[in-house]
């Protein structure tokens with residue numbers, strides 16, 4: 001083994017949960033269907049919403065661009081908790097007592113609903129109650145945790161300052177706790193929702209990417225292959241809303257990527273789920289491999305997506321942290337995923353715009369989408385049933401103008417820096433297995449060379465608003481620093497908001 005132990009990292013990027021992927025497949029939508037409700041997106045938000053509505057007797061069609069549960073919900077760390085990082089003190093300052101209470105209540109009710117589902121239906125999803133801890137290793141952040149604990153008191157959130165001893169290797173100066181939270185296996189849980197959806201008559205379609213919505217009394221979702229789905233309501237549960245003509249969501253959210261390792265260690269199984277509040281925000285929970293081997297999920301190293309970071313490094317940093325902290329025998333899985341953060345940190349759940357109240361959206365879960373997706377599903381279902389007037393999560397709320405300008409300064413910076421940055425490399429400089437942006441015949445071209453030598457070349461201008469994409473070496477993907485769109489080596493869209501692929505360039509033909 002080398003000093004840094006890098007060879008322990010598995011070659012493949014795959015999440016632990018995908019080992020237990022949804023086995024069943026569903027047809028492609030080929031023609032025109034209509035239903036009471038069209039749900040777009042088959043992650044936890046879409047599946048939970050479809051289930052709730054079907055249970056209320058609604059006719060539901062669900063469209064998924066790829067395979068069900070392979071988006072962020074299949075790449076999460078799956079802590080089910082109302083302890084959403086250090087947030088309650090900040091929300092009290094920003095939104096006041098009533099709104100902050102409402103945020104906590106929505107997530108607490110969602111937690112209880114999920115727990116009730118697991119218990120009532122005996123869902124085999126490794127649901128395990130655990131205390132949830134936030135901790136700091138730095139004197140400077142102790143005060144921040146104490147303020148958060150006072151916010152818990154004010155909001156009647158159980159727990160507060162933790163007087164016990166966290167595992168020594170976390171090196172905690174101070175910790176706060178919320179007892180009786182949970183961790184689970186999100187795909188096993190979703191498989192139950194899916195079987196219930198089928199039983200209740202939800203019509204499910206995979207490999208049916210939606211590209212457009214015609215707004216109106218009966219909105220119509222158009223798929224890439226020309227198929228259409230019409231409903232009284234359309235619910236956009238696609239993570240980043242694929243329709244952004246009216247809401248300007250891209251200007252009101254940023255995308256943050258985090259990394260996870262599933263490691264085997266000789267250390268005693270820690271009791272609890274842990275999150276460090278200072279960067280790189282190490283996260284820890286237990287899990288088990290399909291063969292029952294106990295694992296530790298070590299996460300963190302979050303950053304804004306596509307900002308030119310060497311994406312091998314976060315995995316190496318996590319491995320070196322875990323090796324130092326508790327020792328690593330082997331690494332079973334590694335994966336990364338991204339989530340959306342709104343300018344004011346509250347999710348967007350509700351009608352897309354004031355004018356189009358029958359097209360609704362749920363997004364911006366800030367890496368706390370286990371309870372938030374269940375809360376969102378209940379809110380969306382209430383809107384559909386005409387029971388929800390307006391919620392504090394409504395996307396129509398006024399986003400922070402300061403943050404809006406700051407985020408878009410960032411976009412502008414990447415637009416400009418991307419276009420005019422100096423490029424030193426040419427196609428021949430890219431070695432087998434490498435990717436980078438090169439200068440080719442006066443143009444910026446994104447090159448990936450397979451280990452066997454085949455070259456894949458794309459135009460690096462993102463098809464969303466024209467920023468320049470960067471190479472993500474560990475995921476073999478092109479990523480946009482502005483709004484987080486991701487493309488594969490041949491330019492096909494992996495994650496929106498971009499809808500169109502990057503232009504493929506035939507470099508071989510053009511070599512002078």
Ligand SMILES: Cc1cc2nc3c(=O)[nH]c(=O)nc-3n(C[C@H](O)[C@H](O)[C@H](O)COP(=O)(O)OP(=O)(O)OC[C@H]3O[C@@H](n4cnc5c(N)ncnc54)[C@H](O)[C@@H]3O)c2cc1C
Nearest residue numbers: 041043044045065071072073076077078079210368369370
């Ligand atoms: C690394 C990481 C760790 C996390 N850990 C936690 C945690 O411990 N606890 C917690 O509470 N939260 C956590 N989260 C957040 C949580 O995982 C997400 O908020 C949640 O899974 C989002 O669910 P979703 O259904 O909204 O989105 P997704 O699961 O991404 O589902 C969206 C679906 O829509 C489909 N889709 C997209 N575009 C289209 C289209 N045009 N047409 C049709 N279908 C489309 C996608 O293919 C996808 O299947 C974490 C997030 C990350 C990134």
